[in-house]
Amino acid sequence: MMHIRNIAAAAALTLAAGGLVACGDDGSAGSGGAGGGMTVSVLEPSAGADVRVPFTVKVDSSVPLGPSESGKHHVHVWFDGDEDNYVIVESDTTQINAAPTGEHVMHVSLRNANHSAAGVEATTRVVVAEGESVPGGEETGGPGYGY
Template identity: 40%
Template sequence: MMKRSIARPVSVAGAVALSVLLAACGANGTAGGAADGGAGGPKVTITSPADGADVSMPFTLRFTTSVPIGPPDSGREHVHVFTDQDTADYTVVTSPSFTIQDLSPGKHTVGVTLQHADHSPAGASAQITVNVTAPSGGDSGGSDGGYSGYGGGY
């Protein structure tokens, strides 16, 4: 009988510890969370241009994140920007805007993924489709927070 009463509090404590551990993993969006980080996880949202917009080259992509971003060597998250689903050909972006250059006329997807400082996924992504029209004569403004030497440039 004594064994049974001792075993019960241990198993309850173990279940509580496991529940806390699982809740902590899910809260940061790194353990099986949805592409947008899930409820309470990190988020990234493209704010401009609008999905389906006609754009001229070059154009400025603007986005917001739910966490501070910065250079990978700072330990902060950053964003990978890529086009046409080619996630291996990305540019590291460390500010909330980025000038996209050199896309051919026609429809393209532009995607962003939030990444940890070590380039592992932080669990948030977004994408839009744009229709590139004839090139414009100048830049659409904004800062270019891209890092050269990472992935491919645009």
């Protein structure tokens, strides 16, 4: 009888340990794979949009965004591979006041309060035109850019 209890206890511990390992990373968090089910996406500008500086970036995050000192997550936005030259975004909307001219990949990376990567990123292609106004007063970046 004692032997059966020991086997049952060992089996229960093995299952519990396996469950802890399985809860760690579901792999669905994006390129980093460590997001624990968190998501971030770019709502504006749309993929391939023509924009002029300044332009609005709107993101959707599955976790609340806020100032780093509050302990909440925030977002870093950068262009192409220049991850060291980023804009900190502490809400779901920000204004980009400087961006390189031409076609670029805009990266949006969800960050922990200490600025470390949360393992969730999104990208979108944008075409940044020179100048601050659109000739003829037309809006090319979609609604809400307020040129």
